[in-house]
Amino acid sequence: MPKEEVFTHILLSNQTSDNNALTPEITKEVQRALCSAATDDSKLLLLSAVGTVFCSSLDYSYLIGQLSSNRRKESTWIAEAIRDFVKAFIQFKKPIVVAINGPALGLGASILPLCDIMWTNEKAWFQKPYATIHLTPTGCSFYTFPQILGVALANKMLFCGWKLTAQEACSRGLVSQVFWPTIFSQKVMLWVKEMVSCSAMVLEESKLLVRSCLKSVLEDVNEKKMPHAQTTLEFLQGPGFPVQLPAGQNL
Amino acid sequence: MPKEEVFTHILLSNQTSDNNALTPEITKEVQRALCSAATDDSKLLLLSAVGTVFCSSLDYSYLIGQLSSNRRKESTWIAEAIRDFVKAFIQFKKPIVVAINGPALGLGASILPLCDIMWTNEKAWFQKPYATIHLTPTGCSFYTFPQILGVALANKMLFCGWKLTAQEACSRGLVSQVFWPTIFSQKVMLWVKEMVSCSAMVLEESKLLVRSCLKSVLEDVNEKKMPHAQTTLEFLQGPGFPVQLPAGQNL
């Protein structure tokens, strides 16, 4: 995670998977970077990813391996790791700019509404196929997605595994703007430079105001829905799991 | 109301009107079906309608006939019937899939945001011409419509009798997707089959999470705004009613 003079840059890169899947170790590392960026002199945080995928949710094969010994204890630990990861995003006070280079799935899509400016590559798409893979949604997405997209579309994603294209995500308010792949990185850096030309105080104050009513709701949702997340993880170990993703719903 | 193996199917069909208008008797029958479906082994509820109209709101000519004897008492009874009908939708725990075959008006449109997946025929349209027919809105629509469509568009429907097309309703989040008339029924059944392949527990748990923050608000809105609904029904009996719908705003 390289550090620029005026902004912190977090790069998602899972060495053990092709799809930037999240393990509890990676979520902990992101939390440490957020914690460090909170107190240094950077004005904003840029979150981007290595490769052609932005983030393909939790690394389920890794999780199932971890769960083999003591199921209840381990699933509690993983659920807490997710909760703390989500909480770190909710509580971060400087603007978070996200460069979504490719597909964002599950938890990788759930964190987007917790960020502030989301620039998207035309090739990106968004999916939260929880019901179709026999799981309930993680993070605050069961609250934020219906809020942003409306219940009708959020449920189509949730219950029918609907893939949201970059254009749809933009026209419905999940992301800020879509750029063509050839100019994507250049445009993101142009806007980051524009933003860091603002006063750090004004950037933080503006985010504080925009998030003022939303922050406590999100914290509450993240805390109180913990039991559900845990149930989900315990369910992972049941005889019905792992299931095959329906055809055409894989990456 | 035929019953399939894995889902309950409610078919709106008003034998006494061409437009599937709602009478207190029909709303009671729907409530009974919802109550029965809540405890049986069906995984979801499919709501559709017979004919070319989905639902043309309350049957006002029927209501005015009923109101002739004891106005205050009768209008209280009708307002309570509406409140209980709306409450039954809010409290139903399994996913409700709606197949909107044609126009949905007034209360027939108000129930849509209380459902979960709304598949729409291209020929459908949506209207809540309360102010133009000199009435205030029923159900929770004065809360849900501005939430989903924004105050600017919700008020255009409310104050100007604006007809929302199927495409507009979809792009603004009132419905999940629009299908061409020729493939509409086929597509709806395809998605219903896809959904019932999910675990009943995951379907119910997912709906619970998505509705967790919204449910208590809707219950509160439905309970507390009762006096307004009653005022509206009493107004029905005033000298200014019935009024003619402005030209082009009839079905």
Add this chain to the structure above:
Amino acid sequence: MPKEEVFTHILLSNQTSDNNALTPEITKEVQRALCSAATDDSKLLLLSAVGTVFCSSLDYSYLIGQLSSNRRKESTWIAEAIRDFVKAFIQFKKPIVVAINGPALGLGASILPLCDIMWTNEKAWFQKPYATIHLTPTGCSFYTFPQILGVALANKMLFCGWKLTAQEACSRGLVSQVFWPTIFSQKVMLWVKEMVSCSAMVLEESKLLVRSCLKSVLEDVNEKKMPHAQTTLEFLQGPGFPVQLPAGQNL
């Protein structure tokens, strides 16, 4: 501010600026007109503007002149004037129809979500370039804009000075409909006439219901965020102000 038989017409017209900028004197005059319209027999309020600009926010050059003598005291007075101006819109009980003839900026855009029907000229655009001019947002816009447009787009306006076109504003729910310049005034008057044909009681009752859940939140946001607005105004006097608007972001 001419008065029609059935509706009150407020015309924004700043004699001392080309862009209908708001001074505390003008906001007071609008408040007086709202106060008078609240109790007379008009059915609704029409808000429009003279010239090619709808409203270009606070008149900052005027404000800086005013602030020269006693900075803290004067900035408190101006912040209170803004708060009272916003409060007058929140508390107005009859429908407010806005005819947006041209660009609406800053506070001129912030008041739009407090109104009920917003008709827009194709030539209008919307901008809230607070962060880019090193200020935090005024009014309730930091609450209403993310609510209506979503955080992703609201932040693009706030942090990147993004100009929202009339069409974007309509498709995202900030305004009710866009008309071509040649028919704009005619269409607005047609709809105003249509609306005033409704019963005054139904118009007011409908607005009451639509705003019932939102009104207390807006009042709360307007009251509690006062310190921030004041900080902003004190900041106006700092060495970093006035700043140049980035090229292409002037009117």
